[in-house]
Amino acid sequence: GQQQDSLTSSQTHKPPQRERTALTSQLPTTQSDPQKEKEMSERVKILAGNAHPELAQEIAKYLGVALGKADVGKFSNGETSVMISESIRDMDVFIIQPTCNPNVNDNLMELLVMADAIKRASAKRITAVIPCFGYARQDKKDKSRAPITGKLVANLIETAGIDRVITMDLHASQIQGFFNIPVDNLYAEPLIVKYIRKSIPGEKVIVSPDAGGVKRAKLISDKLGAELAIIHKERRKAGEVSEMILVGDVRDKVALLVDDMADTCGTLATAAELLISKGASGVYALVTHGVLSGPAIDRINNSGLAELVITNSIPHAEKADKCPKLKTISISHMLAEAIRRTHHGESISSLFTDHK
Numbered sequence: 001g002q003q004q005d006s007l008t009s010s011q012t013h014k015p016p017q018r019e020r021t022a023l024t025s026q027l028p029t030t031q032s033d034p035q036k037e038k039e040m041s042e043r044v045k046i047l048a049g050n051a052h053p054e055l056a057q058e059i060a061k062y063l064g065v066a067l068g069k070a071d072v073g074k075f076s077n078g079e080t081s082v083m084i085s086e087s088i089r090d091m092d093v094f095i096i097q098p099t100c101n102p103n104v105n106d107n108l109m110e111l112l113v114m115a116d117a118i119k120r121a122s123a124k125r126i127t128a129v130i131p132c133f134g135y136a137r138q139d140k141k142d143k144s145r146a147p148i149t150g151k152l153v154a155n156l157i158e159t160a161g162i163d164r165v166i167t168m169d170l171h172a173s174q175i176q177g178f179f180n181i182p183v184d185n186l187y188a189e190p191l192i193v194k195y196i197r198k199s200i201p202g203e204k205v206i207v208s209p210d211a212g213g214v215k216r217a218k219l220i221s222d223k224l225g226a227e228l229a230i231i232h233k234e235r236r237k238a239g240e241v242s243e244m245i246l247v248g249d250v251r252d253k254v255a256l257l258v259d260d261m262a263d264t265c266g267t268l269a270t271a272a273e274l275l276i277s278k279g280a281s282g283v284y285a286l287v288t289h290g291v292l293s294g295p296a297i298d299r300i301n302n303s304g305l306a307e308l309v310i311t312n313s314i315p316h317a318e319k320a321d322k323c324p325k326l327k328t329i330s331i332s333h334m335l336a337e338a339i340r341r342t343h344h345g346e347s348i349s350s351l352f353t354d355h356k
Contacts (some may be wrong), residue, residue, distance in 0.1 A: 046060045069085035080133040082110070098130055142184075158181055164184070184348050191259070251278065251280070296319075312329070
């Protein structure tokens with residue numbers, strides 16, 4: 001079969017550096033141990049599919065290990081093709097592969113086929129690093145005859161032979177219960193708090209754009225000592241918001257909308273209008289996963305938002321060029337630190353409990 005360009009050739013592309021922040025360097029790390037670092041470079045292998053090669057490069061660079069050689073592409077009939085080009089026998093293997101847009105199903109299939117190839121190559125342990133977990137929003141039977149695709153994806157991941165999952169800001173924490181293997185759900189909240197303190201001046205109010213995100217917004221408001229407001233929204237159908245009601249006071253304050261995901265950005269654009277009409281002096285949105293599908297970029301550009309701050313859990317270099325309001329926080333150091341601690345058997349929760 002004829003293969004597409006392999007992953008290794010696609011890793012020469014570098015995202016624009018202008019949007020990166022220096023906040024990630026302030027993450028807590030343990031003191032470097034030369035013996036541990038040498039052991040890690042020999043026993044750890046970082047592999048990546050085509051979902052986000054730039055993130056994989058950043059993680060490997062932080063850990064001081066070379067990115068593993070894997071040719072991931074497609075045969076001429078469209079089937080996923082994977083070839084691991086070096087020995088990984090008895091190694092601790094980490095696959096960096098967000099199952100995100102624009103090719104959610106291709107990215108998921110690449111992850112599963114890579115896991116199968118790695119398992120059959122006698123790796124000691126396989127960890128899937130999935131910063132943005134696809135199908136996470138299909139996590140319950142919200143109407144008759146609907147699937148619970150999040151659970152199906154969890155079953156596929158386990159069946160492929162993956163031993164552990166590292167992800168970030170799951171749409172619902174209960175998704176961890178879909179798995180019978182360990183799942184580490186990291187939080188972008190410490191990085192978001194640092195960005196707010198460094199880059200957004202003025203008296204602030206943290207706003208949750210829906211009732212489901214109140215817990216996340218409350219965590220951030222407590223750390224910043226800011227007030228909390230909530231927007232109640234009613235949906236006619238998925239992706240369309242019909243009515244919004246603000247609970248709380250935003251007059252003469254900088255309103256910070258906090259959410260886990262920005263998809264078509266209809267909610268954020270409408271919420272920004274509502275907050276400005278209620279007297280907010282400025283509106284910023286801070287979101288972990290910038291899906292930004294459909295009309296999202298136009299909506300952001302035409303909205304009252306001063307900035308939309310997202311992480312690089314999903315590649316969006318092309319979209320950033322079209323949207324000057326888009327700012328990026330890099331999560332590569334947090335993921336790399338989680339990988340390092342997982343390999344050495346250290347606590348991952350202390351990444352957040354030690355980091356105020």
